Amino acid sequence: MDTDLYATINQMAQQLQTWRRDFHQYAESGWLEFRTATLVAEELHQLGYQLQLGKEVIKADARMGLPSPAELEKQEKRAIEQGALTQWLGHFSGGFTGIVATLDTERPGPTLAFRVDMDALDLNEDLSCQHRPYNEGFASCNSHMMHACGHDGHTAIGLGLAHVLKQYESKLSGRIKIIFQPAEEGTRGAKSMMEAGVVDDVDFFVAIHLGTGVPQGEVVCGSRNFLATTKFDVTYQGVAAHSGAKPEDGKNALLAAAHATLGLYGIPRHSEGSSRINVGVLQAGIGRNVIPDSALLKVETRGETNEINEFIYQKALNIVEGAAKMQDVSVDIKLMGAAQSSHPSPQWVDFICDLAQAHLPEFTSVVKDRSQAAGSEDATYFMERVKQLGGQATYMIFGTQLSAGHHNERFDFDEQVMTTAVKTLSTIALHLPEFGAQNG
Amino acid sequence: MDTDLYATINQMAQQLQTWRRDFHQYAESGWLEFRTATLVAEELHQLGYQLQLGKEVIKADARMGLPSPAELEKQEKRAIEQGALTQWLGHFSGGFTGIVATLDTERPGPTLAFRVDMDALDLNEDLSCQHRPYNEGFASCNSHMMHACGHDGHTAIGLGLAHVLKQYESKLSGRIKIIFQPAEEGTRGAKSMMEAGVVDDVDFFVAIHLGTGVPQGEVVCGSRNFLATTKFDVTYQGVAAHSGAKPEDGKNALLAAAHATLGLYGIPRHSEGSSRINVGVLQAGIGRNVIPDSALLKVETRGETNEINEFIYQKALNIVEGAAKMQDVSVDIKLMGAAQSSHPSPQWVDFICDLAQAHLPEFTSVVKDRSQAAGSEDATYFMERVKQLGGQATYMIFGTQLSAGHHNERFDFDEQVMTTAVKTLSTIALHLPEFGAQNG
């Protein structure tokens, strides 16, 4: 089977590149993946997948960090101008840009789910000749939106996988779901899909990423290196006054923000594991001679465990509210994103490692995990839910050569990794029955 | 003489309004008064005044708070599109938008100078029907620029005064200079004109303002209520790093800014008089998950005397630099504006009060000064220089009904005040010889 399968997938390389470059060129930030989602939906529909779209797979009030209604509307218009398919757009309108495609073999067997994400970053892409996307004509045409994290590749992998699985449907059993998630950046989207129940029936779960510092030729089968995180915006509202004429009339929101900042960075370490706190952005005041009446802080906490993150977050709330009290200003705290810590299921990781070693000679290195810098990922919401309901879950990383680090304006990757990923995920799907045999 | 003079000026009311509304509609912020300055220059040239323009009256490196070269260029183009007279524009290009018009009677006598300012505020004008400028079609067509402080009226008064003085030239002696100053907002422009020497030959000096809370019918002949001020921008530059993966690699500019802010507001009071400190704006950081590598603070200090302001400013420098040291970031401090405290010359104020009471019955109240909220004004540079060289200086305020406070987006004033001001200033010019007689 492998030979035939891998030959099929090798022939798909050009198609994967075409998809990826199209998504790259029309990069769309989180909750605004209107064009991308309609193209994905159409492709999956043509293949014959059962589709659940928009509000069917996204719980509205569990969405975090949603753009303003005006921005949603504006970007939907932009998407139409850029070729979004209007027959699908209604499903996604208003920031419901998620898709779950199901292939039901109608043969008994477990439910296996793959998750890819579709959103770009709020970044302007580099427009210099040394940057391949620009040089080869597929740099982002959307201002302040750029696929600098590889989610364009993830979406292409998801489509490629869908093609392969459909082609090999007769060799599969059970049900296979491919989840196309919006707004992973800022860890804003997964929770709303998890709460909509999209993995409640899943027995085996795989989320993927490419790059992240893993060298070309290596595959990580069970990355566990994610910090739980809470991301929130703090807005202080005070009272403006002329700083020369009536300083006593002001209620100084900037001062509250400065106190909050110092307080936040001063949250104690936790003896039981790593923690993080950051005030990434502070914007306050309107003019040099006005007591500043408003201030915005963009904050995030992290923890090696959910408990540690929660400890930091609760401390942060006290600080943010206390600083408001100090300056007699009002405060609004808005949740903007969240992710959990999650450890992959050991047996499932072992199974995938074995498959990779046995079937995919292109991997020069197959590892369970890799010690590396600690970020956050909201696929953890899916993982924790699957494990909570008795299933097995993991997070895989496919190594590839990067032109620059993630979130850099010159980020690019070796597109060959997409073929490798499709092969690996297809192999997992086709060999899944062996898991029960080994682990029963 | 008075009857004839005042009749002449009354007939000028429509012209004053036309000028004022034109300047209002094409409001131009500080150092960007390209259109305004060319129209003023042309009008004065037509009247036969000797003109000194641009670099002749502005010392380049004494300008503070200059917009970027790109902004200067962009706004110069905008001005051309809006009818700036290109024959004059070269003089003002690059942010040299000052004019000194001299009427030399060639009769012996002292030099008398009047100063008006021409710049608008960085503000969007209210566009609702209750706001007369919008309702009557002369609201600002320039985004983020609005005459919300009355300098449009001041410029019109300057032109009206020029007309009258020319008409009554035969009754005048000595020399009269009318100074059209750019960039009074933020107290950025006067110092550069003072340093260019424009008042070095001046024996008598009058700066004017309309409104400022003085009731209609009242004239203040010697306002002394200005705080010395220093306005500066602080930029911290650190090192960005991923807040989750490598927090230790960052050098946190936002944190330096927060420390500086708390330090600045904590500068001690001075037992010898009022002081002020404000951090009006703080902008720092680029993303929630990045250790912020840059921060901008817009700061101002004030003092009842130059010494107190200097005390506060020196304390501020220590704080700003110490905060940089704390976070191991670099700091750049840029002077953006400055004004002095200045007390009007008592005899000169008395003389003007007497003239106003004797000749201008439309004033229901003539006062030397008025206790009111403390702001700053860079005409003080001219005043201090004139006094230092043995001359007499004052600052006058013409009361008028305002639709909203200064610097408010709905600011407007009763245009009748312009006629009153032209009458008063003409009267001063025509009666100046009496001063020597009284005070000799």
Place this chain on the structure above:
Amino acid sequence: MDTDLYATINQMAQQLQTWRRDFHQYAESGWLEFRTATLVAEELHQLGYQLQLGKEVIKADARMGLPSPAELEKQEKRAIEQGALTQWLGHFSGGFTGIVATLDTERPGPTLAFRVDMDALDLNEDLSCQHRPYNEGFASCNSHMMHACGHDGHTAIGLGLAHVLKQYESKLSGRIKIIFQPAEEGTRGAKSMMEAGVVDDVDFFVAIHLGTGVPQGEVVCGSRNFLATTKFDVTYQGVAAHSGAKPEDGKNALLAAAHATLGLYGIPRHSEGSSRINVGVLQAGIGRNVIPDSALLKVETRGETNEINEFIYQKALNIVEGAAKMQDVSVDIKLMGAAQSSHPSPQWVDFICDLAQAHLPEFTSVVKDRSQAAGSEDATYFMERVKQLGGQATYMIFGTQLSAGHHNERFDFDEQVMTTAVKTLSTIALHLPEFGAQNG
């Protein structure tokens, strides 16, 4: 009358010195003036004054900054060892060390009151030969208690005045009260006597001070230069934890205190007058490796008016409580002292100035007021109360040569000033009937 009177008083110089040096040697801090008060009571009793003592003239719960019960008890014992008269001590026990002595002439006339204070400062006296009190053997024998503000002299003046008035009783009319107040330092005592009603029947009131920078030979008849003030202690209580092992278990009171400190100094200026804020003492923590669980701040606010002081104080409360919230610690705020701003009654000041000029040639300078550094004084509570009930009040300062500034460990004064003060106050009492004649 004057010649006789002044001769009498001149003969009293030695007695004044003896009293003053005795009080100096046995200096007693606020609320602990046990020895001093018993000696004063005995002296006044012997003279035949009606006495009101202790709880009769001090409202218990209006006392501020009272020492601990243990300290009160300890110091009472100390006083007995140092010669406190036990027959009087019961009245003052527990921190009720105030006396009002009344001379009722039983002739019609207004009630005139003089107020002196008796307490020392919490300071160790200089014990070097250059310091006269040490050199001449009357330096304080009480550790951490020193008359470095001249209240020893005030008490002596009060006793001297009592002698004179008694001697000249036949020439007086109405009633005269001499108020001996405890705990003026820290502005802790006057309010409790005022609230006990001791000036409710007073028509004319004079409080006095010596020194304060007024030159020898000058008398200030209506000092108005007092700032309203509020003095309070802030105690934060958190939770200790080992800083290495369990930093997350701590609730950091020191951190709350640091935030409060920065917040307090950052309270805005007030455009309507002077204000002050100071955190004079911060003590927190018990060991380097323990998260600090307690912190004490000694704070004071001041204002040119009661309103401004109240503005600063209310801001301070928000800051102090907000800082507690930030660190999730509890906070206790305890009022430790207070004084008001108060302006002397103009006619009364004029009257006294006139008397001083007419009768006391030893004054080379008689002034209403003198611009000088701004402190606080709780005699203002008496002054405000007297004025509120329709009386006239003032605050007088007798210039004298000082060896070092007030509150300095080498403070001493030229004792001649005491004779001068007794003469002046006697003169006021004897000439009071003229006031009505002049101002009726």
Place this chain on the structure above:
Amino acid sequence: MDTDLYATINQMAQQLQTWRRDFHQYAESGWLEFRTATLVAEELHQLGYQLQLGKEVIKADARMGLPSPAELEKQEKRAIEQGALTQWLGHFSGGFTGIVATLDTERPGPTLAFRVDMDALDLNEDLSCQHRPYNEGFASCNSHMMHACGHDGHTAIGLGLAHVLKQYESKLSGRIKIIFQPAEEGTRGAKSMMEAGVVDDVDFFVAIHLGTGVPQGEVVCGSRNFLATTKFDVTYQGVAAHSGAKPEDGKNALLAAAHATLGLYGIPRHSEGSSRINVGVLQAGIGRNVIPDSALLKVETRGETNEINEFIYQKALNIVEGAAKMQDVSVDIKLMGAAQSSHPSPQWVDFICDLAQAHLPEFTSVVKDRSQAAGSEDATYFMERVKQLGGQATYMIFGTQLSAGHHNERFDFDEQVMTTAVKTLSTIALHLPEFGAQNG
């Protein structure tokens, strides 16, 4: 051998208790162990050990956190009154309270060293009947000094071990050193002994502790759980001024300390391991109405590795100095203590574990290490030096029942642990030749 040895040691139990309770009763804090050291020296001298004392084993300028000369002198007198042996005292005078006792078998073999510490904590002991030391009459009679960490037991163990080794000298080879270290609390003493070269000839090294949460019956043979640490005092010196009269004349040391505090707690986490920062004590200011001119901070940094601790410490220096600059005050930073991170030598730990399991049945649990709260220990200086010179080093912990946690005023331990420790250390010394056989 074992049976005889252990019987001998069992008979020593009463003597161990007597020593321990004597040291407990006359508890002496770091660098002040005058009485303890003279008794230890006499005992070892009587046994016939070669002694190196005071400056022979302590490098004067490498001592950290030394008490003031006045305190040293006062405590030396106190020690004499409490029975310090004056014939030995001269060696220890001035804070040189260290001893190295050497047993040279004059047979070939490696040098083995044991280290115990002798100092008490700055703590008042609980004086209630529930606390055994008080109930049984051996509570500390020295104010603010208490053996609340078990070093009294360590010293007794050292003496017991010395007795046993002398008795079994014929069965030993090589050289054995017993190091009695002062001032372990605050990690102040070891560095000065290490720098004096006391372990430069050591091939095998064992430091010990009792308790620390290890359960009775368990021995930890290679504790690695120590954080590197730096302990330092920061003193800010500014200028005092009257807070009401002349606030502008002050230079506020308290404010510098508050800024430093917030800055210190805000030092970023390190992604490569644990770190800590604590400001345990802040003392500033002398009076409520004085701008505070001095401030003391007691600070410590910690890190999972020396590099992380150094990172935190260098950040701390910037902050402390920057805060001085902010307030224009001077700053003095004084090193008060330091310890390193250190990992035990694996083969040496294995060897000791094997010995414990083979020979000491009283241990119900023998472990290499135990995950527990992270503190610091300056024996790490000895360990790192020994390893650097090619030797093997470890840190052992003997479990015992505690009445309260370490550093608690009710701390006490089951004295049986001392016998166990002496047995274990004797066993190591007697079986050392087997190490070479196994690991050669």
